[in-house]
Amino acid sequence: MKDYKDTRKHKESRPVVAICYDFDKTLTPDNMQEQGYIQAVGYEKSSEFWNESNALAENNDMDQNLAYMYMMLTMARGKVLFTKDTLRDKGKDISFFPGVVEWFDRIRQYGEERGVKVEHYIISSGLKEMIEGTKVADEFENIYASSFYYDEKGVAVWPAQVVNYTGKTQFLFRIEKGTLNINDPSVNESFDPDEVRVPFRNIIYIGDSDTDVPCMKLVTTNGGHSIAVYNPTTNDKTQAYKMMREGRIKYYAPADYSEGNELDEIVKSIIDRTAANEELERIYSDKRKEQRSVDENQSKEDRAKAEMILALDNSRNYATTHSVIALLKSVSDWSQAESDELFRIGAENSQVKGVLRDYDVKTFYQKLLNKAKSLNDNAKEIRKIIMEEK
Numbered sequence: 001m002k003d004y005k006d007t008r009k010h011k012e013s014r015p016v017v018a019i020c021y022d023f024d025k026t027l028t029p030d031n032m033q034e035q036g037y038i039q040a041v042g043y044e045k046s047s048e049f050w051n052e053s054n055a056l057a058e059n060n061d062m063d064q065n066l067a068y069m070y071m072m073l074t075m076a077r078g079k080v081l082f083t084k085d086t087l088r089d090k091g092k093d094i095s096f097f098p099g100v101v102e103w104f105d106r107i108r109q110y111g112e113e114r115g116v117k118v119e120h121y122i123i124s125s126g127l128k129e130m131i132e133g134t135k136v137a138d139e140f141e142n143i144y145a146s147s148f149y150y151d152e153k154g155v156a157v158w159p160a161q162v163v164n165y166t167g168k169t170q171f172l173f174r175i176e177k178g179t180l181n182i183n184d185p186s187v188n189e190s191f192d193p194d195e196v197r198v199p200f201r202n203i204i205y206i207g208d209s210d211t212d213v214p215c216m217k218l219v220t221t222n223g224g225h226s227i228a229v230y231n232p233t234t235n236d237k238t239q240a241y242k243m244m245r246e247g248r249i250k251y252y253a254p255a256d257y258s259e260g261n262e263l264d265e266i267v268k269s270i271i272d273r274t275a276a277n278e279e280l281e282r283i284y285s286d287k288r289k290e291q292r293s294v295d296e297n298q299s300k301e302d303r304a305k306a307e308m309i310l311a312l313d314n315s316r317n318y319a320t321t322h323s324v325i326a327l328l329k330s331v332s333d334w335s336q337a338e339s340d341e342l343f344r345i346g347a348e349n350s351q352v353k354g355v356l357r358d359y360d361v362k363t364f365y366q367k368l369l370n371k372a373k374s375l376n377d378n379a380k381e382i383r384k385i386i387m388e389e390k
């Protein structure tokens, strides 16, 4: 089996924010196939292509993405040579919403200045080859999208990957864990929370339609940030309102990626919050590591004894004190440090001090005094109290 180690990304010393984008109508005003390809294979209106494609899916219980890929392939016959280069070429014609081209580097820079590494990812049902032809292709750490398998002449013959809307969610787990290769099976392994590269709280998902709902929901319910965008020309917020109403998203904004616009403000605020929040998370992680290493170096018995001593110190009523004393009596080998701590509690904790002459408490401390190699002031004080006549 192939080793995917080289394709894995590991936890960084600084926090990573992953911004995941749907492609069509999130970064671009139109579906990618409508920006030249559909016209080239002979359709005047792109709606005719989609109607045929969706009917093909419906009439044959076919996945909608497999249907459009089949349509693209068959409709190209005799009209265009259906190769990777052709698709990449068509990708060059794709136009973007305002500010998209400059967005990626600008936001990366913004994160850099705040100690946060910003990474951009595409998760799209569209075609990877077309996205790879666009001028923003190099901005992404990874492009997860549908793609074709090409024969030895470079002609597309079969779908290699189909990314449908529920399948989109698997890529969020890949980004979370850094297991980026689509065939790397370790995406299903469980990771220690400290080793997770991009926790969901640091994932931003930006999308526009119902096909983004599973991803948005997954990100939102795990403490991340889902943003719906809408076309700034039509200003139609119907879909955004629906997603908000149904709890899929936290924010919505026009798909205008220019500096100073609402989307820019929201994403920058998320980066600011991540920088502050991750500092606290780092402290939490350090503390957890310290406690774990103490636990590892302590036997079960020693930990149980330490917890009993703590329970005695914390006992807030006499019934509890007596029941903790009963537990303490079952232990016979107290270390000097443990004995000293028990003496301190007996001498200083008024709850315990008040019952020192009760039979069970008295016999427990008597035994402890007899066994102790040396008696400190607390021990001497206890001896004095329990020797006094009532």
Ligand SMILES: [Mg+2]
Binding pocket: 022, 023, 024, 025, 026, 207, 208, 209
């Ligand atoms: Mg879309």
